[in-house]
């Protein structure tokens with residue numbers, strides 16, 4: 001195990017230096033150097049805000065902000081509106097698993113901030129089948145079609161509204177960077193899984209393929225900005241502000257604004273031995289929110305999703321019998337590289353991708369994720 005965080009040797013692709021510090025800690029330090037917070041971060045954000053406002057002149061919205069009702073996206077929406085002076089359109093993708101708390105949070109905060117909320121509701125039978133198809137594929141991440149759904153919702157809404165900027169709120173400081181093998185997603189890979197494992201004809205699912213990306217980025221000029229990199233989102237001051245200002249309620253567990261994550265985490269732990277908690281706990285140790293001892297203690301206790309009732313509820317909603325699910329847990333494990341994907345092409349494009357990430361055309365930490373968290 002890493003001498004600094006709680007990443008262990010079981011994490012795919014993790015490397016340790018002579019002092020026993022893991023490659024994820026080094027990645028964190030690199031990202032920290034690249035993305036300052038404090039006065040320097042604020043200066044960068046105000047520069048970005050001026051650019052985004054200028055691009056939004058004459059349009060209804062300056063930018064699109066992806067929201068879930070959870071901590072990080074809610075704080076980001078507040079920051080974009082109040083601290084950066086932007087006119088955002090909040091966009092939410094509902095795959096049928098939104099918790100009531102998240103839904104209420106979302107409606108309340110958009111109302112309080114006077115921000116329009118656009119929700120794309122995925123057709124439920126199709127949404128359910130897409131998840132089931134990834135479960136049958138025996139790959140680690142069973143929510144990948146929803147990640148495509150979110151990307152599709154953000155880009156398509158931006159293109160329709162003529163908004164040039166999509167604001168994301170991934171936080172390497174609070175959430176960490178997930179190992180690529182745990183949640184790899186691309187259009188070719190998704191298409192391959194659907195072709196082999198999907199048992200219904202899809203009428204609503206919209207993939208996000210290379211030609212779409214080409215059109216959105218190069219023809220429509222859409223840019224992705226991860227503003228969270230430049231402000232301090234570490235620790236409880238975020239929850240406190242959201243609760244005081246917006247009467248925001250914590251969903252209790254990371255990602256539980258979407259209740260399917262109980263199944264996502266349970267499945268990954270029981271089939272692959274991946275304890276998703278190490279990513280977030282390690283991030284919190286690096287930023288000093290918790291001590292390494294507290295993180296180890298947390299890892300030694302059973303996670304919230306080790307709850308028979310909760311898992312049975314998820315399986316029932318997905319239409320999976322316990323027997324069928326258990327058989328999948330026992331079946332040989334597969335990874336994205338066992339199916340067709342764009343990954344070989346992505347490896348070839350390493351340098352242009354690095355450049356596009358630094359230019360904020362792609363999400364800023366994507367380069368680290370694809371080339372260092374492997």
Ligand SMILES: [Zn+2]
Nearest residue numbers: 002005022025
């Ligand atoms: Zn580490």
